[in-house]
Structures are given as C-alpha cells and as structure tokens.
Amino acid sequence: MNLEFDILKPQRALAGYVQAIWSASVKPDTTQTVRKQLLSDAGTGVVFILQNEVQMDGEWHAPGVVLLPVSILAHQVCLPPGAVMTGVRFHPAVGYQLFGKRLEQLLRIQDVHPLASSALATFESLQTARSPSARISTLYRWVQALIEKYEPQYVGHIIDQPAGTLSQRQRERNFQKWLGITPKHYQRIKRVKHTLELLRAQPDLTLSELALEQGFSDQAHMTRECKQIARMTPKQFVRKRNL
Incomplete structure (x- = not known):
C-alpha cells in the first residue's frame, strides 16, 4: 500500500483530551496522490506538515504547523508522493481551550501565535524523526506538556451527557x-460518524436495518443525513471503501 499510516490512541490522563496521535506518509516512488475522505467528528486538531505540500479541502499547504477548525463536515486530504505529515486529534471543545478561541478556518502557526514557541520547536524535532513511532513519541511529549501547561477543563460530560447540573x-x-x-x-454529526464506522467494519449490513438501529426514521433519512454531513451516501461510502 502506498500510504503508511500509524495511530496511537492515548490512555489514562490524556484520554479525556486527545482522540489520537497519528503519522502518515506516502512512498516517494509511487506515481499517484493518495486521497482520503475524513469523517466529521466536531473535534479539532493540529497538523505538522513535514515534507512536500499537502492539500486539505482543495487548498495546498506548505510544510509547517496548521491548526484545524471544528470539523462539522467531512473533508478531503490529498497526499502527493513523498508527503509526510503527523498530527494530534483533540476531543470536541478541547481545541477551544488550547487555541484560545474557536477557529472558523485553518490557521498556520506563525511566530506571534501563543503556541508558536513549543509548536515550531516540535516541528523542527519532527523533521529529524526517521520513523512513524519516533514522530508519534515526539508529539506525545509535546501534547502532554501542552495539557499540563494550559490545564484545559474536562468537558466530555457536558458534551456527551444531556442530563446534568447545567440547564x-x-x-x-x-x-x-x-x-x-x-x-x-452535534448529535447528528456523532450519529453519522458512528453509522459509517459500522459500515466500514461491516460493509454487508442491510442499510434499512442499519438506519433503524441507529435511530433514523428510515433509510432515506439516513441517506440524506450522511450525504449532508459526510458528503456521501452510505452506498457511496461502501463503494469507496472497496476501491
């Protein structure tokens, strides 16, 4: 396979803030650009583009550190031959506390940004890391220090549990x-993501039964929701998975 992808899902202290730390690269000798459709999850992230430009949602980005906005719709990433990138995916609402505001669009970290000092130093370290595991370990240490410094409030109970002390x-x-x-x-985004993840794991599921199991009124309702939020229907998702 032309794409090398490694992922770590943190346990213990970081688990409440970080969904995943990952590394992706495309072999330099391949002839095709790798395209991946990423499901929306209402989360945010930080991407370190280490080698070659990478296309995200139709725009090319040079090597550097990029903060990602809240993911409301699925988006596409294109990695050309020789591209290397790595990143951190945060749980919903964590990015707001670390970035200092809710981002409306991608933001490249420059020298004046509050995260510039640590993020750009980490970028330099990542460029000398020679393996996916080394990149993931470097990012793990960075995000661990980031969480310790900013001490973001754990808000998972507010995000995922409607009943509570808040009105x-x-x-x-x-x-x-x-x-x-x-x-x-948010619940709509979460349901579509869960539905398509089930289809990814079990592509032979009957769509009409899946729709009812996931709480959609019928298959047509599920199709509309997936098309709007994931930018593809369940059938298209299964076909794309099998390519």
Whole structure:
C-alpha cells in the first residue's frame, strides 16, 4: 500500500483530551496522490506538515504547523508522493481551550501565535524523526506538556451527557461557544460518524436495518443525513471503501 499510516490512541490522563496521535506518509516512488475522505467528528486538531505540500479541502499547504477548525463536515486530504505529515486529534471543545478561541478556518502557526514557541520547536524535532513511532513519541511529549501547561477543563460530560447540573440554555451556550453548533447538530454529526464506522467494519449490513438501529426514521433519512454531513451516501461510502 502506498500510504503508511500509524495511530496511537492515548490512555489514562490524556484520554479525556486527545482522540489520537497519528503519522502518515506516502512512498516517494509511487506515481499517484493518495486521497482520503475524513469523517466529521466536531473535534479539532493540529497538523505538522513535514515534507512536500499537502492539500486539505482543495487548498495546498506548505510544510509547517496548521491548526484545524471544528470539523462539522467531512473533508478531503490529498497526499502527493513523498508527503509526510503527523498530527494530534483533540476531543470536541478541547481545541477551544488550547487555541484560545474557536477557529472558523485553518490557521498556520506563525511566530506571534501563543503556541508558536513549543509548536515550531516540535516541528523542527519532527523533521529529524526517521520513523512513524519516533514522530508519534515526539508529539506525545509535546501534547502532554501542552495539557499540563494550559490545564484545559474536562468537558466530555457536558458534551456527551444531556442530563446534568447545567440547564439546557447553559448547555446550548457552551456548545455555541466551543463548537459553533447546537447540541442537536452535534448529535447528528456523532450519529453519522458512528453509522459509517459500522459500515466500514461491516460493509454487508442491510442499510434499512442499519438506519433503524441507529435511530433514523428510515433509510432515506439516513441517506440524506450522511450525504449532508459526510458528503456521501452510505452506498457511496461502501463503494469507496472497496476501491
């Protein structure tokens, strides 16, 4: 396979803040650009582009450190031959606390950014790392120090559990501040992602039964939601998986 992809899902202390730390590279001698459709998850992330330009949502980005906005829709990443990138994926609302604000679009870290000192030093270290495991270890140490420094509040219980000490209005205000969407919209994103992940693992599932099991009113409703949020229907998703 032309794409080498490695992923670490942190345990213990980091698990409440970080979904994954990953490394991706495309062999230099391949002739084709690797294209990947990434499902939306309402999370944010930091990407370190180490070698060659990489295309994200139709725009090419040179090597450097890029902060990702809240993922509301699926997006495409294109890695040309020789591309190397690595990154951290945060749980919903964590990025807001680390970045200092909710991002509306991709943001390249420059010298004046609060994270510039540590992020750009880590970028230099990553460029000398010669293996996926070395890159992931370097990023693990960076994000661990980042969490210790900024001490973001753990808000998973507010995001994923409607019943709690907050009123519905307070919860909606938090969602708007952190994610820019309503709790209902978040649940839609979460349901579509879970539905397509089930299809990825079990592509022979009957779509009509899957729709009812996942709480859609019918298969047509599931198809509309997937097309709107994941930018493809369940059938298209299965076909793409088999390419």
